[in-house]
Amino acid sequence: MNLALVSHLLGIVAWLIGLMMVFSLPWALPPLTPDGQFEAHGFWGLFGSIGVCGLVGVVFRSLGQRGDGVLYRKESMAVVGLSWMLATVLGALPFLLSGTSLQRDEAGQPVHMGIADCLFESQSGFSTTGATVLTRIEDRELVPRSILFWRSSTHFLGGLGIIVLFVTILGQGSAGKALMRAEMPGPSADSSQTRMQHTAWIFAGLYCGLNAVLAVLLMVMGMDLFDALCHAFGTMATGGFSTYDTSLGHFAQAGYPYAVGIEYTVTVFMILAGTNFALLYSLLLFKPGKLFADLEWRVYMAIIIGVTALVIGFGLFHEDFHDSAQHSHWESIARSIRYALFQVVSVLTTTGYGTHDFNGWNSFGRGVLFLLMFVGGCAGSTGGGLKVIRHILFLKVMGLEIERAYRPSVVRPLRLGGEPVEDPDLRNNVLVYFGLILVIFVFSWMFLVTVEPDQTWIAGGQPKENKLIDAASSINATLNNIGPGLGVVGATQNYAVFTPVAKILFTFLMMIGRLEIFVILVLFMPSFWRSH
Numbered sequence: 001m002n003l004a005l006v007s008h009l010l011g012i013v014a015w016l017i018g019l020m021m022v023f024s025l026p027w028a029l030p031p032l033t034p035d036g037q038f039e040a041h042g043f044w045g046l047f048g049s050i051g052v053c054g055l056v057g058v059v060f061r062s063l064g065q066r067g068d069g070v071l072y073r074k075e076s077m078a079v080v081g082l083s084w085m086l087a088t089v090l091g092a093l094p095f096l097l098s099g100t101s102l103q104r105d106e107a108g109q110p111v112h113m114g115i116a117d118c119l120f121e122s123q124s125g126f127s128t129t130g131a132t133v134l135t136r137i138e139d140r141e142l143v144p145r146s147i148l149f150w151r152s153s154t155h156f157l158g159g160l161g162i163i164v165l166f167v168t169i170l171g172q173g174s175a176g177k178a179l180m181r182a183e184m185p186g187p188s189a190d191s192s193q194t195r196m197q198h199t200a201w202i203f204a205g206l207y208c209g210l211n212a213v214l215a216v217l218l219m220v221m222g223m224d225l226f227d228a229l230c231h232a233f234g235t236m237a238t239g240g241f242s243t244y245d246t247s248l249g250h251f252a253q254a255g256y257p258y259a260v261g262i263e264y265t266v267t268v269f270m271i272l273a274g275t276n277f278a279l280l281y282s283l284l285l286f287k288p289g290k291l292f293a294d295l296e297w298r299v300y301m302a303i304i305i306g307v308t309a310l311v312i313g314f315g316l317f318h319e320d321f322h323d324s325a326q327h328s329h330w331e332s333i334a335r336s337i338r339y340a341l342f343q344v345v346s347v348l349t350t351t352g353y354g355t356h357d358f359n360g361w362n363s364f365g366r367g368v369l370f371l372l373m374f375v376g377g378c379a380g381s382t383g384g385g386l387k388v389i390r391h392i393l394f395l396k397v398m399g400l401e402i403e404r405a406y407r408p409s410v411v412r413p414l415r416l417g418g419e420p421v422e423d424p425d426l427r428n429n430v431l432v433y434f435g436l437i438l439v440i441f442v443f444s445w446m447f448l449v450t451v452e453p454d455q456t457w458i459a460g461g462q463p464k465e466n467k468l469i470d471a472a473s474s475i476n477a478t479l480n481n482i483g484p485g486l487g488v489v490g491a492t493q494n495y496a497v498f499t500p501v502a503k504i505l506f507t508f509l510m511m512i513g514r515l516e517i518f519v520i521l522v523l524f525m526p527s528f529w530r531s532h
Helices: 003-022 040-063 073-097 115-126 145-160 162-170 175-183 196-220 225-236 249-253 259-273 277-284 288-293 295-318 329-348 363-372 388-406 426-451 455-459 464-479 500-514 517-524
Strands: 101-104 110-112
Touching: 003 040, 003 073, 003 145, 040 073, 040 145, 073 115, 073 145, 073 500, 073 517, 115 145, 115 500, 145 196, 145 225, 196 225, 196 259, 196 277, 225 259, 249 259, 259 329, 277 288, 288 295, 295 329, 295 363, 295 388, 329 363, 388 426, 426 464, 426 500, 426 517, 455 464, 464 500, 500 517
Parallel strands: none
Antiparallel strands: 101 110
């Protein structure tokens, strides 16, 4: 293991994170603050964090002065895994140094974020999970506007990928392939491009372009620049951090004339964010045939349409979308399409935005959303989860194994889209990945059930009898980078009620869910750090 080279590259990553914090500073200055006043605690919290990032970068670079040589697979995995751990710590500093608060106590005094809270919020942003421990984000005395922008900026950086940005700016030659492969989950993450820096530029260009287009559209429909940028970051990164406690539902509740248009526009862009960016690039080249011919994308869209139809049907029967106002039959159907489609796309793409309290839906509706959390978007997208392509491959492998039970002499190749899969290890990798996810889910679930007191549910206004299912939901929502779950972490709740131990567990799960699992797990194996 070339530790000097790893240290050298980590120093650059620390500087990149500090550079990203600079863009949040102007939001603490008049006239960008709502009341035209200088936002001192947010500004100096960010300023101090930038200084720490610069210092950490200098230390790592000095330790890696002899950081040259070839970046092999082990070094690439170490750089990616350690970069995300470093980003979590550095990204937590603005919350900590600014004195950002979770809520107010019974006396009305701010309750400042602890270290576990800051790490949780930072990783939730970088991993594009969108889970939060902040209860009153609209209270500027508790959450400074500049810190709120940094919170959404972690989505922007995490959705694009810290290493993708790294390769885009600095190249790395053939090593860029290993770096990007380790950071971008999914069997098809391996690019066919021979120049990885060129590929990184394509991804970055598409990503930034879509963010810009969405921000402009949201501004046209009534959002100010701050809200438009933050919600664009949260949408294209499939993150879900909002600038309001009620998420995107705020705009309908506040009476925005184009609230419905905002919701449908965000829905379209969430679908784009969950699509393989290589296919989106083919659209720019006027080759839509590649998109429609892609098996994963067709299944992805079929899931959206099919599940939405089921949620609408069961929701209408159980009056899930009913309110106190009188609606005609067609108005009720329009409301059900609006809320069901948005929530299905939000959960499937692992964005986590909310426009309706799905925690109050019927059991089928809540159950199908719970299952969607295990699916995720397409490989090569910003969506989290296991990815649609893995589910397709898993079902195909399962079918082949069932056939072998009664036709042991028949040997059929694994096919995808009618073409045989050439990678002989892919079948085993898919099965191992599903097995690892299941093991991590089960053990994390049982650990949380054991260590988390019943008081968490009582304090969260939920029956303690729901502990088993709510704990499973919170593990699912963090491991698969969804954000909101069911019960105590439902659409109108957050993770503030959990103990610091649980928040550290969630932080670790969010990181695992964002990266290839092996990139994080190998860091805890002593043999990984030994020299060849």
